[in-house]
Every structure is written in structure tokens, then in C-alpha cells.
Amino acid sequence: MGTWKINLVPKRQPKLNKPIMIEGLPGIGNVGKVAVDFIIEELGAVKLYDVFSYTFPHSVFVNEQNLVELPTIEVFYKKMAKGRDLLLISGDVQPIDEISSYKFSDKMLDMMEDYKGKEIITLGGIGLSQIPKKPKVYCTGNDKKFIQSFKKGSKVNTKLYGVVGPIVGVSGLLLGLASKRNIDAAALLAETYGHPMYLGIKGAREILKILNTKIGLKLNLKKLDKEIKNIEMEVMKKTGELSNVSKQTAIKKMKGKFGKDVAYIG
Numbered sequence: 001m002g003t004w005k006i007n008l009v010p011k012r013q014p015k016l017n018k019p020i021m022i023e024g025l026p027g028i029g030n031v032g033k034v035a036v037d038f039i040i041e042e043l044g045a046v047k048l049y050d051v052f053s054y055t056f057p058h059s060v061f062v063n064e065q066n067l068v069e070l071p072t073i074e075v076f077y078k079k080m081a082k083g084r085d086l087l088l089i090s091g092d093v094q095p096i097d098e099i100s101s102y103k104f105s106d107k108m109l110d111m112m113e114d115y116k117g118k119e120i121i122t123l124g125g126i127g128l129s130q131i132p133k134k135p136k137v138y139c140t141g142n143d144k145k146f147i148q149s150f151k152k153g154s155k156v157n158t159k160l161y162g163v164v165g166p167i168v169g170v171s172g173l174l175l176g177l178a179s180k181r182n183i184d185a186a187a188l189l190a191e192t193y194g195h196p197m198y199l200g201i202k203g204a205r206e207i208l209k210i211l212n213t214k215i216g217l218k219l220n221l222k223k224l225d226k227e228i229k230n231i232e233m234e235v236m237k238k239t240g241e242l243s244n245v246s247k248q249t250a251i252k253k254m255k256g257k258f259g260k261d262v263a264y265i266g
Helices: 028-043 098-114 144-151 170-179 201-215 222-226 228-239 242-258
Strands: 004-008 020-023 046-053 073-078 086-091 119-128 137-141 184-193
Touching (some): 004 098, 020 028, 028 073, 028 086, 028 119, 028 184, 028 201, 028 222, 046 098, 073 098, 086 098, 098 170, 137 201, 144 201, 170 184, 201 222
Parallel strands (some): 020 086, 020 119
Antiparallel strands (some): 137 184
């Protein structure tokens, strides 16, 4: 992949049953990241890949041992007792330019095809000018039937046209590029406060409720409430500044193309 390096963490590839891929990289409110990180911790998912790229933001963060670490993206897997297994994408940053975003998304889709996966769910936030009391969750994707399947037992709004702007970054590209490979893909986007330092815990909680219903993850969401402070500390240390670099770069480019302000989603 040129400027990309993907390291296999286990000594050998696991055998997975047509896994569902769930992506939650940093974005508005870090909604997707909070949700995916909670799934990884709650289900005890196993790290599969470490991803490094020269296209990541040119920064490092200081960890609890007062040592510096490079930003990274990680892929985890979870073998489920019933039904299909999971591939979970989380990380400190997103690729910051168009070419690297496309290359990364294509690489994730290559992985899906290797494991014969046929469904992708990307997670993100919709930035509002004030904190929502009860965040709404919207759903869009590349297949109408797949989108409608998220409405069963959940309050999901599937009417996004005219409400939101373009979906920027990996959360959007995975949807579009998956169409070329006959992979069903949908995005769950929760309302959150659009301030760069705000953490969208409430939005993440609403998305997790929907995933519990849709996939049967059986997550204990009461734990999320108890761990909010710990999550805030961890996420803000690693992604507060680094992800903001990615977001601001994307927003500037979208403004330049459309000639006006856009509602950043991702």
C-alpha cells in the first residue's frame, strides 16, 4: 500500500463466519469511536491488525507512562456463539486526505471479501449547534432493504435527504465503495454537539441500543454510564487534537468544493 503498513497481530488468521464489519473511527463527538471501543471492551474482542500510515496527522500523543506513541488504527475480531462473527475498526485518527481515505477503505473491503463478509455498518455523529437532550439516530446506506432492517424494534430515521450534508471520511467511503463489491453497507449517525472537544456519549448509547436489537450483541449499557469518565479521559487524550486535525482538513476541502458551509458528518 505504499505509505501504509498493516501488521497481523496473531500468528495466523482466524476462521470467521461471514463477519459483519463495524467501523467507528474518530469524528464529530467521537460517537463512532466511543461505540466501537465499548463493543470491543465489553465483548473481549481480539486484536487482528495494527495499521500505520505516513498519511496520518504528523503528531504523537503522550501516554500514561509519559512516553510518546504514534497514532494508529486497529482492527479487532470477535467470534460469536451464534450467528455471524464481527470485525471491528477503531483507532486514534482517520486518514486525512482523499487518496489515503480511498486506499484505506479499499483495504478494509479487501479484508471483508477475504472473510466472505457481506454487511458493513459505519458509525458517526451529526453535529448540532447545541447539546441534544435525546439524540436521534439516522440511517442511510447503499441498499434500501438493508437500511429498512435497522428500523425493526428501533426508532431510526431513514429520511436524511435535505437534512444533512456529505458524509466525510471512511464512514462515508465504505458505504459507496462497498456498492462496487456487492456488499450491503449502512451508516448509523447519531445527533451530537458539534464542538470539537465534546464527547458524544449519549449519541453512542443510542447507536448501541440499535446494534443490540439488530445484531443481538447483548451489551450491558449500564456499564457505559459507569465508565463515562474513564472513556472521556482515554478518548480525549488520544483523539482530542489529532482527530480535530483530520476533521478541519476535511471540512476545509468540502467548503472549497461546495462554496458554502457544510454539515460535517463522520
